[in-house]
Amino acid sequence: MSGVVSFLPVALLAFVFVLSIVVVVHELGHYWAARVFDTDIDQFSIGFGRALVHWRDKQGVQWRIGWLPLGGYVRFAGDENAASVPDQDDLAALRQAVIETKGEAALNRYYQFKPLWQRAIVTAAGPVANFLLAIVLFAGLVMAIGEVWIEPKVRVQNPAGAAAVAGVRDGDVIKRMNGEPIRSFADMQNFTRTHAGSKVVIDIDRQGSPVTLTATPTLTQIDDRVSGRLKVGILGLENHPEARIERRRLNPIDAVVYGADQTWRVLSMTVTYLGRVVTGKIPADQIGSLLGIGNTAGKVAQVGAEGAPNAAWGLLGAVVALLSLTAYLSISVGFMNLLPLPVLDGGHLVFYAYEAVARRPLPIRIQAVSYRLGLALLVGFMLFATWNDLQRLRVFNFLGGLFS
Numbered sequence: 288m289s290g291v292v293s294f295l296p297v298a299l300l301a302f303v304f305v306l307s308i309v310v311v312v313h314e315l316g317h318y319w320a321a322r323v324f325d326t327d328i329d330q331f332s333i334g335f336g337r338a339l340v341h342w343r344d345k346q347g348v349q350w351r352i353g354w355l356p357l358g359g360y361v362r363f364a365g366d367e368n369a370a371s372v373p374d375q376d377d378l379a380a381l382r383q384a385v386i387e388t389k390g391e392a393a394l395n396r397y398y399q400f401k402p403l404w405q406r407a408i409v410t411a412a413g414p415v416a417n418f419l420l421a422i423v424l425f426a427g428l429v430m431a432i433g434e435v436w437i438e439p440k441v442r443v444q445n446p447a448g449a450a451a452v453a454g455v456r457d458g459d460v461i462k463r464m465n466g467e468p469i470r471s472f473a474d475m476q477n478f479t480r481t482h483a484g485s486k487v488v489i490d491i492d493r494q495g496s497p498v499t500l501t502a503t504p505t506l507t508q509i510d511d512r513v514s515g516r517l518k519v520g521i522l523g524l525e526n527h528p529e530a531r532i533e534r535r536r537l538n539p540i541d542a543v544v545y546g547a548d549q550t551w552r553v554l555s556m557t558v559t560y561l562g563r564v565v566t567g568k569i570p571a572d573q574i575g576s577l578l579g580i581g582n583t584a585g586k587v588a589q590v591g592a593e594g595a596p597n598a599a600w601g602l603l604g605a606v607v608a609l610l611s612l613t614a615y616l617s618i619s620v621g622f623m624n625l626l627p628l629p630v631l632d633g634g635h636l637v638f639y640a641y642e643a644v645a646r647r648p649l650p651i652r653i654q655a656v657s658y659r660l661g662l663a664l665l666v667g668f669m670l671f672a673t674w675n676d677l678q679r680l681r682v683f684n685f686l687g688g689l690f691s
Contacts, residue, residue, distance in 0.1 A: 295585075297585045297588055297589060298581050298582060298584060298585025298586075298588075299581065299585075300588075301581075301584035301585050301587065301588040301605070301609055302577075302580060302581035302584045302585070303356050304584070304606075304609055305580070305584050305609055305612055305613045305616055306356060306357070306577075306580070306616070307333065307356055308420075308613050308617075309417065309420070309613060309616050309617045309620050310333060310356075310358055310359045310620075311333055311359070312416050312417060312420045312617065313359070313413045313414070313416055313417050313617075313620060313621070313624070314331060314332075314333065314359045314360065314361050314413065315416060316412040316413040316414070316415060316416025316417070316419075317361045317409055317410070317412050317413045317416075318331055318361050319412070320408055320409040320412035321361065321363065321398065321409050324401060324405045324408075324409065325395070325396055326363060326364075326396060326397070326398050326401065326409070327347075327363065327364035327365075327396045327397060327398075328346070328348045328361060328362070328363055328364065329347075329348070329349065329362045329363065329364050329366070330348065330349045330350075330351065330360075330361070330362040331348055331349070331350050331351070331359075331361050331362075332350075332351045332352075332353055332359050332360050332361075332362070333351070333352050333353065333356070333359040334351075334352055334353030334354060334355050334356045334357070334358070334359060335353045335354075335355045335357060335358060335359075336353045336354045336355040337353065337354055338351040338352065338353055338354075339352050339353065339354050340352045357577065363397070363398035363399075364396070364397055364398070365381050365385070365397050365398070365399055366398065366399075378399060378400075378648065381397070381399060382394065382400070385397060403639055403642060403643055406639060407636060407639050410632050410635045410636055410639070411625075411632065411636065413621075413624060413632055414620075414621040414622070414624045414625050414632055415621070416621075417617040417618065417620050417621030417624070418550055418554070418617070418618065418621045420613075420614070420617045421546070421549075421550045421553070421614040421615070421617045421618045421621075422543065422546035422547050422549075422550050423546065424546070424610055424611070424613060424614035424617070425542075425545065425546035425549045425550060425614050426537075426539075426542040426543045426545060426546035427542070427546075427610075428607070428610060428611060428614075429535070429536065429537050429542050429545050429546070430536060430537060430538075430539060430542045431536075432536075432607060433534045433535055433536035433537075434534070434535050434536075434537075434545075435532065435533075435534055436471050436532070436533045436534070436535050437471055437472040437473065437526060437530055437531075437532050438460065438471070438472065438527075438530040438531040438532070439460055439461040439462075439469050439470070439471055439472045439474065439475045439530075440458065440459070440460045440461075440472075440526075440527040440529065440530035440531070441455065441457075441458075441459055441460075441461060441472075441475070441524040441525065441526070441527055441530075442457045442458070442524065442525055442526070442527040442528070443455060443456070443457055443523065443524060444523050444524055444525040445523030446523075447523070448505070448521070448522060448523015448524070449502045449503055449504055449505050449521070449522050449523055450489075450502050450522035450523050450524045451523055452502070453489070453500045453501060453502035453503075454498075454500050455489070455491070455500060455502070455522070455524065456493065457527065458493070458494070458527060458529075459491045459492070459493050459498070460491065460492040460493075461475045461489060461490075461491060462490045462491060462492050462497075463488075463489070463490040464478045464479075464482075464487050464488070464489055464490075465478075465482075465487055465488050466488070472526055472530065474552075475524075477552075477556060478556075479504045479519075479520045479521065479522050480504075480519040480520050480521075481519075481520065481556055481559050481560045481563065481569070482504050482520050482559075482563075483504045483505065483506035483507075483518070483519065483520030483521075483568070483569060484503065484504070484505075484506055484520070484568050484569075485503065485504070485563075485568060486501050486502070486503050487501065487502055487503065487504060488500075488501050489501070489502055502522055504520030504521055504522050505520065505521050505522075505523075506518055506519070506520060506521075506569075506570075507519060507520070507521040509521075512586065512590070517573065518569070518570055518572075518573055549614075550614075550618055553614075553615060553618045554618050554621075554622060557618065557619060557622050558622070571671075571675075572675045572678065573675070574668075574671070574672045574675055575672055575675060575676050576669055576672035576673040576675070576676050577669075577673075578673055578676040578677070579672070579675075579676040580616065582676070583612065584609060584612060587605075587608045587609055587611075587612045588605040588608060588609055589605070590608060591604040591605040591606070591607060591608025591609065592604045592605040592608075628661040628664060628665060629654070629657040629658045629660075629661035629662075630658060630661045630662050630665055631661070631665075634657070634661055638654070
């Protein structure tokens with residue numbers, strides 16, 4: 288019990304640290320894109336609920352920090368309906384009100400009257416900012432502290448495992464999986480984990496000779512130190528004792544290339560993973576929520592601080608580890624916001640696509656219904672993911688133990 292209580296403040300602080308960076312950068316993407324197009328902005332908020340701190344800048348923008356740090360938003364002048372995409376009648380009423388109070392010239396500063404391509408850029412700028420943040424973090428970390436690289440040279444861990452059955456031998460070097468280059472042992476693990484139950488074509492270098500095999504990773508439950516119980520694909524391989532291990536630090540140019548490549552790999556893996564969940568090839572109980580992110584953030588901070596000679600170095604190690612987690616989370620947030628749900632940026636882009644074709648906004652009734660359906664789907668998804676995390680973290684077992 289005392290261990291759980293002492294862990295909660297660490298998890299909470301780590302969660303707020305990671306999520307705040309991701310949310311601030313996302314909303315700043317929208318904000319600065321709007322500024323480029325000279326758009327009037329009423330409010331920039333980090334967090335929801337009553338403002339803990341707020342102030343107004345010279346441009347008239349109210350900056351606020353809400354007490355609930357679970358998101359944020361940028362509110363443009365005249366932005367009143369839920370989907371932020373008014374129909375033709377709303378536009379007409381807003382246009383008339385702006386002309387009467389501020390003059391016709393003021394229309395050019397309202398987001399709703401910007402050219403369609405500008406509104407689309409402002410909307411997409413949030414997810415793009417998340418991807419750029421990931422690139423910067425990956426690049427900065429590989430320049431500052433380097434990356435531990437392990438050669439994808441393997442040894443059979445389980446003689447009855449999928450790899451051994453397929454014909455993989457000790458000393459084989461994995462080169463490609465389904466045509467995707469495998470440059471490290473971590474690449475091999477990540478690919479395998481997301482392809483449980485599917486045939487994987489493995490290209491191998493066997494003592495200088497190319498060999499191609501086909502194996503099917505087995506869905507296996509593991510206890511991960513950071514994420515708890517997970518169900519992942521396993522081939523039954525481990526690091527070979529003679530595999531080369533290096534710590535690589537890159538120059539700025541190579542680091543940016545590495546950051547972009549790493550971001551693309553994580554994004555591709557995320558899309559693949561979600562697609563396999565939707566098609567039923569991976570159990571949906573692996574989807575996590577903010578609760579899981581908080582737990583992971585706390586564990587990552589603890590692992591990063593381990594072995595430090597003093598508190599200062601421990602704090603530095605925790606921050607570095609959390610910045611790496613922030614990069615991964617930023618990619619996930621960028622991707623999720625591009626999903627075509629009306630409450631997300633991707634839904635707004637779908638509305639704009641309709642407007643581009645129909646040459647008028649989607650009728651307000653359809654917008655309202657779409658918004659409600661999208662919100663219901665999002666809330667349902669969050670509840671389902673939270674239930675998964677409660678099960679994975681064995682919260683019910685813990686609570687049951689308190690009363691047994």
